Amino acid sequence: MTSDGKHSVRTQVLLWTAQRASAVVLAVCVLVHLATVIYAVRNGLSAAELLGRTRGSYGWLGFYAIFVAAVAVHAPIGLRSVLAETFNWRGTGLDITVMAMGLALAAWGLRAVYAVFI
Amino acid sequence: MKSDFRARSHPAYWAFAVHRLSGVLLALFLPLHFWALGQALHGEAGLDAFLRWSDQPLVKFAETALVLLLAAHLTGGLRLLALEFLAWRNWQKGLLAAAGGATLAVGLLFLLNL
Numbered sequence: 001m002t003s004d005g006k007h008s009v010r011t012q013v014l015l016w017t018a019q020r021a022s023a024v025v026l027a028v029c030v031l032v033h034l035a036t037v038i039y040a041v042r043n044g045l046s047a048a049e050l051l052g053r054t055r056g057s058y059g060w061l062g063f064y065a066i067f068v069a070a071v072a073v074h075a076p077i078g079l080r081s082v083l084a085e086t087f088n089w090r091g092t093g094l095d096i097t098v099m100a101m102g103l104a105l106a107a108w109g110l111r112a113v114y115a116v117f118i
Numbered sequence: 119m120k121s122d123f124r125a126r127s128h129p130a131y132w133a134f135a136v137h138r139l140s141g142v143l144l145a146l147f148l149p150l151h152f153w154a155l156g157q158a159l160h161g162e163a164g165l166d167a168f169l170r171w172s173d174q175p176l177v178k179f180a181e182t183a184l185v186l187l188l189a190a191h192l193t194g195g196l197r198l199l200a201l202e203f204l205a206w207r208n209w210q211k212g213l214l215a216a217a218g219g220a221t222l223a224v225g226l227l228f229l230l231n232l
Contacts (some may be wrong), residue, residue, distance in 0.1 A: 018125035020202070030192045034224055037185065042231040045172070052159060075145045082142060095191050105148060110157035 015077050022074035029067040056115040061117045068109030076102035127215050137194035140187040147184060182229055189224035193217035 040050065054060045076098040083089050083098070123133055154172075157164040172181070197213045 002138075020199065022200060027192060027196055027199070030188060034185070034189060034192070034228075038224075038227050038231050041228065045169045047158070047162045047169055050169075051162055051165065071148065075141070075148065078141045079145055082138060108149055108152040108156070111159075112152040115156045115158040118159075 015080070018073050019077045022070045022077075025066065026074055029063070029070060031090040032063065033067065051116060055118070057117070061113060064113040064116075065110065068106060068113055071109060072102045072106035075105060128212065133194055133197065133214050133217070136190055137198070140191040140194070144184075144188055144191055178232060182225060182232070185228045186221060186225040189221040190217070193220045 018037040040053075043049075054064075079101060080094060083094060154168050155165075157168045171177070194217055199215045200213060
């Protein structure tokens with residue numbers, strides 16, 4: 001096997017592991033999120049109720065920061081597989097694109113977490 | 119081709135398709151979700167303005183679809199984790215039914231609370 005081949009295998013193993021590890025974290029986060037959403041909509045959504053729960057709460061801040069971090073890892077790796085298989089797209093261009101997606105999701109997500117905390 | 123048709127008529131193919139489609143749609147929705155929550159940076163009124171807009175029936179319908187997509191991706195993902203990490207391969211069809219049932223239950227719970 002060439003050094004490129006070894007690199008590729010190592011990358012695939014790393015991506016597979018990151019995808020599964022983030023999936024386990026997300027399973028817990030999504031269960032909590034769905035339960036919260038179903039509870040929150042029972043009397044109609046309001047900013048006062050939503051922000052009353054999250055503003056100044058370090059517990060929700062930590063939870064949503066972990067949620068966003070796991071999403072920022074999980075979603076780009078999943079999209080990478082879809083893009084590679086659907087459009088037969090491989091190589092550095094694909095890696096840079098999905099890396100940018102992950103960074104953008106992390107930045108937007110953490111901005112949203114900050115917005116409901118302050 | 120015949121083999122393609124047979125593969126696509128298998129329930130596991132549909133589980134794969136639903137998992138993939140729900141994942142792509144959820145990934146596309148995430149920036150909008152983050153933008154909406156970011157309205158809180160403009161104060162409670164900023165977020166409330168968006169929430170009042172989201173009271174429209176069509177938006178409620180879309181929200182229900184998103185909850186179903188999230189539940190489907192969650193249960194489909196749990197099924198995949200179980201298949202990969204636990205020796206449950208004989209239960210594959212049972213897991214598919216459980217994933218589908220749990221997805222519908224979450225959607226129904228959301229609708230009943232809406």
